[in-house]
Amino acid sequence: MTRNRPIYKRGGVITERNPDFCAVRLRIPAGVLTAEKLAGIGKIAKKYSDGEVHLTTRQTVEIPHIDPDLLEEVAHELKENGTPLGSEYDEVVNIIACPGTAGCKYSNIETYGLAKRIDAKVFGREMPIRVRISLSGCPNACTSPVLNEIGIVGRIRPLRIEGMCTGCGTCAKYCKEAAIIIRNGISELIPEKCVQCGICIYSCPFDLLKSEYCHYLITIGGRRGRHPHPGKELITVETEDEVVAVIEQVVTWIYRKAWSGRHLADQLDELDFESFRTELQVKFNGGTSK
Ligand code: SF4
Ligand code: SF4
Ligand code: SF4
Secondary structure, eight states: OOOOHHHHTSTTEEEOSSTTOEEEEBOOGGGOOOHHHHHHHHHHHHHHSSSOOEEOTTSOEEEEEEOGGGHHHHHHHHHHTTOOBOOOSSBBOOOEEOOGGGTOTTOSSOOHHHHHHHHHHHTTOBOSSOBOEEEESSTTOTTOGGGSSEEEEEEEEEEEOTTOOOOOOHHHHHOTTOOEEEETTEEEEOGGGOOOOOGGGGTOTTOOEEEEEEEEEEEEOOBOTTSOBOOEEEEEESSHHHHHHHHHHHHHHHHHHOOTTSOHHHHTTTTTHHHHHHHHHHHHHTTOOO
16 A cells, blocks of 8 residues: 655644554644634545544544545645644644633633634644643633643733722632732732632722733643643743744744653753743843743
8 A cells, every 4th residue: 555655744644543544633723613614624524534523632623534545635625625734743733722802701811813823833843842832811721721831821910909999808709719808998919829810800899900911821841641740830921922922932942952752841950941931031021020
């Protein structure tokens, strides 16, 4: 059987348990598809497979049971459909995101557009290790960003206007972290308990809680799988442009410094992660961690 080796070795192509067949994974940043693209994937699955698709944990679609000899045609049709082959091996894989402000009332940031911007810059880049990127619109972290090599979380700092609080306690009841107490008849924030979800900001019936600013927390070196491990805080930045710039620099840093065959989480210290963090903080925050 003749195999199209160049395509077969692309990240979006996976040999199945029965090696006479393969599955293809698609590039679908944030898992967002138009109805037309979805219908197109269905047609391709019917034409080249048994008509079934699998929705993966990384918000992409996998078409199983494809004859490897037909990969060239399948890849061409997927590209024409606007859903090209994805990635799976040592490269930057499908970028995932929660609905963000497009659908979730808790979100502090827009996520779909940002995921697409990050995808356009780094998706599929060959790397010494697999690099997963995940975005969540708030600290509820529905897409588990801290368990990815690169995680992004939208946060917001609450700020109470001085001297006008009635001490009604509504904000304290809304806070799930017990980060607000009522002392001397007014609300008081306990910063070390606050996860910066922003929920309290909308709870005050007198509109006394304001947001200081929205920002993006970026983490590095998380992992899932056999030995899950949360990533470390790398930097907080305030704009989408800064997020994209930081992610590009992180991906380049991993490319240049990481060893293959080991999780990023296991080699962060060896790679002098602290120096890299300081370098980024000087560049983006003037040296403060925020
Ligand atoms: S992470 Fe936050 S913003 Fe995103 S879906 Fe979950 S609750 Fe909503
Ligand atoms: S931002 Fe969230 S965690 Fe912080 S005080 Fe408000 S509700 Fe509590
Ligand atoms: S909800 Fe508003 S008025 Fe009531 S305690 Fe909180 S900040 Fe004060």
